[in-house]
Amino acid sequence: MKRTFLHFLAALTVLLPTLHAGVVTVTPEKPKKGETVTVTYDPAADGAVHAAAADVYAVVLFVNPDGLPSMLEQKMTKTGAVWSTSFPMSDPKAVGFTYRFDAGDATDDNGANAWTSMVYDAKGKPVRGAQMMEALVRLSRNFYGFKHTVDSAAAKTFLAAERKQYPDQWRAATLSWSMMFKADPGPKTVKQVKKELDALYKKYAKDEEVVREFIQWFHRTEQSKKAEELEAAMLKKNPAGKFAEMKAQQTLMTEVDPAKRAAMVTEYIGSFTVQPGTEPLFLSAYIRAKDLDKAAAFLEKYPNVSPNYYNNVAYGMITGGKVEEGTALAKKGLDRTVTGEVRTSLDFIGVNRASWLSNVKYLRGMIADTYGDGLMRLGRHADAVAPMEESYALMEGEDPENAARLAECYVKTGRNDKAMEIAFGSLVKGKGSPSLLEQYRAAYTAVKGSAAGFDSVVTYAKGQMSAALKEKLKKEWLDKPSVDFELKSLDGTPVKLSALKGKVVVLDFWATWCGPCLSSFPSLQKVYDKYKGNPDIVILAVNTWERVAPEQREQHVKDFIAKNKYTFPVVFDTDVVTKYGVDGIPTKFFIGRNGQVRFKDVGFSGAQEMEDKMDLQFEMLLAETAAK
Template sequence: MKKLTSLLLAFCLTLASFAQQAFEVMTKKPTPGSTIVIEYMPRNTVLQGKKDFEATAYLLEGGLPRAVEVPLKQEGGIFRGSVKTADSTRAVFFAFAKDEIRDNNNDEGYYTALYDKKGEEVPGAHAALASAFGNFGGIWGLKRNQQKGAELNKKEFANTASQKKFATEYASYLSQSKDAADQDALRKLLTERLKNEKISEADLTQTRFFYQNALKDKAMADSVAALLKSRYPAAAQQTELVAQWNKAKTLPEREEVYQKFAAVSSPANELAKNRLEFFDQVIAGMYADSGNYEAAKKYLARIENKQARANALNSIAWKLSGEGINKQPKDAKAGLDFSKQSLALVDEEKKAMKNKPAYLTAKQYQRNLDNTHNMYADTYATLLYHKGDYEQAYAVEKAAVEGFKRKDASMNEAFTALTEKTKGAKAAQAELEKFMEEGKYTPAMKEQLQRLYIANGGTQAQWTSYISNLEEAAYNKFKAELAKQMINVPAPQFALKDLDGKEVSLASLKGKIVVVDFWATWCGPCRASFPGMQTAVNKYKNNPDVAFLFIDTWENDSNRVQKVTDFVAQNKYSFHVLYDDAKSKEGNDFVVVENFKVEGIPTKFVIDRNNNIRFKAVGFDGTADELATELTAMIDMVNAEGGDVKKGF
């Protein structure tokens, strides 16, 4: 059976590598250092009919991938390109994209391993591919597939030579396995590692982590921690100081920790340097909040990473703007100074391109910088508005809005306010109507449009009909896009206790549409999403056919129950909260979140009346109204059983 499984995996790898319908590697069994020639046929892919799409090769050479733009030459319906590999290249992924539309072979990926002169995969090829499916593939939009990553790693590390050559990756693979044999192998590997008197700080740190989290061996974890402290006292001190920093709340407390951390950190230690620069950003922000701008500038000047400094400058400027064009500014004059500096640093990098990460092509990095510039320009325009310089603010905001393709609702809000100030009510109303039809608006924009409509002679009854038509058009467009995301897979069954200690099962809710939201009290995006979730809960509170369940997970606080109860009560949320079951006393692994294959929170699922998952939504970066509208649309579509079912999750 083992031989059959290996043969089957090899066959699947070959199929995926040559993806016969849309993609083919013309260079058979490419070797490290060779040039790989590819052919891509977009017919029957998401890029069919798209012009000027881009091809990128991601060379896997250990660590983060190296991105290389692949120029394409068209011959009929076939696009050909090539990329030069390095001697260290183990495998290559290819991705094709046009703006936000990406073709990753339905999340199977377009890739090939590299081969040695004997025609066998080079050592590390499968581990490299596994890293893409497990982690790095998100860079080019590849959906994480831990199971496939585990299968590839298993094939890689069946070879004892690979176990030794890629010991760190091997240890990481074993740490993620629940198999008893793999856990024994990990314990053996760590035992051997500890026999090395010259063991590095990084290996000791990883060893302690694996004992603590993978093997649940607190005694050994404490023993390694003691060894780490004696061998590398500075590292141990830094760990303790980070814990102190997290507990510190006041500016004097954090400055004290900062000075202690700086005293035990070497400039050559990149990790410690990055930590200090993070401290610089936080302290600078705290000084700016107190109005001590000179002290803030002192800490900002210490941040050598200019893009990190630009981000810190913009964060301060945004706070001083009041965080919106319709808000009261805290100090627009000071904010303008910080904002100008942030834009200057971004523009400097756009010209120099000195800090491009290897995992981005020059074009991709330039686009990232353009987006950053537009985001910071929005801050600058808001501050100009508060200073009364409406014409310049309008010009700056208009460019930023167009840079984001008119898709950022908060920017659109600033732009329509500035349009009214500089171009008049008629021009503002025209812009507002366009944004409303596209669904890229805020409540403030809706209020602005109503005011302009009534002022122009419209009645309240006419307004109701008018806005209903605009919102219906936007809603229908939104549902058409959502239909592409519909899935249809059985939901994992669960039975969990709620805040009152009552058991709630998914099976007991069969016949209802159920929204399941995985969250934790420490999760910033989760907390940010809750006003929108509360809006949705309120909308359906009297609908017996819709239920909301908020599953608290990844919460290992010893006082978890009280912490969650207090959080819900203090924020006055009317959420039906359930506690995910922890797999161990340490509370690092949880049952239901794992069964649902959740990789980050917040993650929401919309489950139909037959207990099948129809939508999965990961993360939160919008507004409360946008989230409530999205959930409403999903519930409506599931209720009507509309949309095309595409795939599972």
């Protein structure tokens, strides 16, 4: 036995040295719980990404096999040519940690294979669960936002070592069984897993949490009768226990009717404890069912969620007539937004620092806008100025309606010059809207004494916008080949891209559940109506990533299009979205006459901007067509 275990340790020593060689060092090499760990990063080492970074941050994820991981982001100190930072191993449940180094918009994660370190006991051996952690990260391309290279062979070695050192390690056993079934789901695997399962069950028969995890394995090893008997026995013995909790969650997650799901959530939280990390599951059910009173009550009891949930609920309440309640909730959400320079939660942990800072800034801007909107509806325009100014600054004037609300605050408080400044700047940026023009006209009239000359000012501002946007589009011009496809349209007619060569084609990838997609559709319809008589322009709304059963998809989409009276052409994606490298929707591709992709637009930033931009894109593409 001892020689066999040493064999596993020898195998691990082959795997581990590459984790810290060159770029990174960890001291002590075998950290223990309670010790202080020092991590160094050498920007001059081969393969280091942050050779010229002004600041480097260590981003660390502490892995806990019994629950959600915890995280730490810490600014490093440069001594000589090397960056370093220290932190205590204070999480008593952490069995190891995975980490990377961020600087601005760059991340050094060891080439999409983030570094890992195990926690060791007093004898220098990995603590229970540490080697299983190493296996887990090697089976996950994205482990809570930390990228890793999948290495099944290494994972298998770590699991074998974990199970050898801790024979009763049931979590490692179930992970091993999953790998075994994936490699060979045949009788040999069933027999081996059944033998191991029966042995472990004898040890854990009275541990409901473990037995509930074994249930699926009894089913998979042809012991369904035993699994059903165990289920019935556990539910009878403890109707509010761990197994009953798991069954209730499973039932809840399969319910598609929003009202029924919300009712199930109410029943669930009355019977079981809401575990940290599961709050969004229940809160989102109330939001989808538009049961905002219960959503607000849930937030009061379970406040530790992303501030975005506060914003969603508060906005719904404010626009739904419960202005005072929604405004108060928006203020709570605003107070919970991130204001420090480092991440303290798992929100946005998977992105680089620049993206994180941009995301949290925009999120705070949205909540400040919702709070200010509520104050305005309560007639408190003077109080709304500060949150609206902050919101406008944080969102960098990118939201036309936010700009309109700020302009209204200025008009209502007699600061018409400021309102005109905001409105003109928004128009020049292409961020106009009817409500913004209304406030601009009111401010202009108050300052000038009449509206004479206002239309000329607006025309001038839009001219400035068009010129700037055209220059921007010239820089965004692409020269990539399109990927041919043949997709079915709403009426069943096949649409083949190559058959449209010689025309300007727009592919707009969307789904019925995608909020920004739906927000953009009225503008897409306007653009379609404007150009549908032009034989050289084709617009295709490519439906993709739907969240309904495949056999229900076509009717679901047809019903949506009919209900909203949209007339632009729709086609059903098969997997063109992957071939075009789409990461998020809505995403539009503009294809020129020669079949080359010329523009790619991601997201939706406002109706007027989208319409103005598409006008210019068509102008440029049609000019290219005319030149050929």
